[in-house]
Amino acid sequence: MSTEAREWDRLPEESGPAFAAFRTFLELGCERTVVAAARQVGKSERLLRKWVSRHRWWARARAFDNATARAAEEDRRAAERRRLDYAGRVERIAWARLAQLVRTDPVTGEMVVDSSFTPREALAVIRLMVELTQRGGPEPAEEEGQAVAGRLRPLSSAQLEGLIAYITANAQEEKTNVETTSQPEGPPVGDGAGEAE
Numbered sequence: 001m002s003t004e005a006r007e008w009d010r011l012p013e014e015s016g017p018a019f020a021a022f023r024t025f026l027e028l029g030c031e032r033t034v035v036a037a038a039r040q041v042g043k044s045e046r047l048l049r050k051w052v053s054r055h056r057w058w059a060r061a062r063a064f065d066n067a068t069a070r071a072a073e074e075d076r077r078a079a080e081r082r083r084l085d086y087a088g089r090v091e092r093i094a095w096a097r098l099a100q101l102v103r104t105d106p107v108t109g110e111m112v113v114d115s116s117f118t119p120r121e122a123l124a125v126i127r128l129m130v131e132l133t134q135r136g137g138p139e140p141a142e143e144e145g146q147a148v149a150g151r152l153r154p155l156s157s158a159q160l161e162g163l164i165a166y167i168t169a170n171a172q173e174e175k176t177n178v179e180t181t182s183q184p185e186g187p188p189v190g191d192g193a194g195e196a197e
Helices: 016-027 034-041 045-054 057-101 119-135 143-152 157-181
Strands: 102-104 111-113
Touching (some): 016 034, 016 045, 034 045
Antiparallel strands (some): 102 111
């Protein structure tokens, strides 16, 4: 940590009350005026104007504002770097997941969809792939990701139709299975079955 004095630190000749008033002056930010600072600290404007002149408050306040703005910009850039790093990791994971979902059959050369994926998983991965492709983001850095990107970028309409058919057919099958397993056993209540005539 640097021990170098900053312009807005207390000056050797600045009294405690004068420095406390200066700190209040700094904290006023864009509302900063001698009148407002005098009101806040309960001192006369005349006394504060003396301190402003003697201790260069305006120049020190500008230095403080500039340092604060630089720090805020550095924080913003660091947050942007973290966001981009996270987005890059998500993108690499998406391409790796897509490599598991779609592959080319070595014998026929046709695209094959891994049937162990649920339709929901397949659709989520495809949506992400379409979003990444439309965004025009950087290609995945890993070799396998690049190979997948090379296979998927030129997907024909027939291949896309095949993916959609896979998702639709399996989603319909999944829906039917859910409906079948959620049906109550026995006749529905209130249909008159089992009632005395």
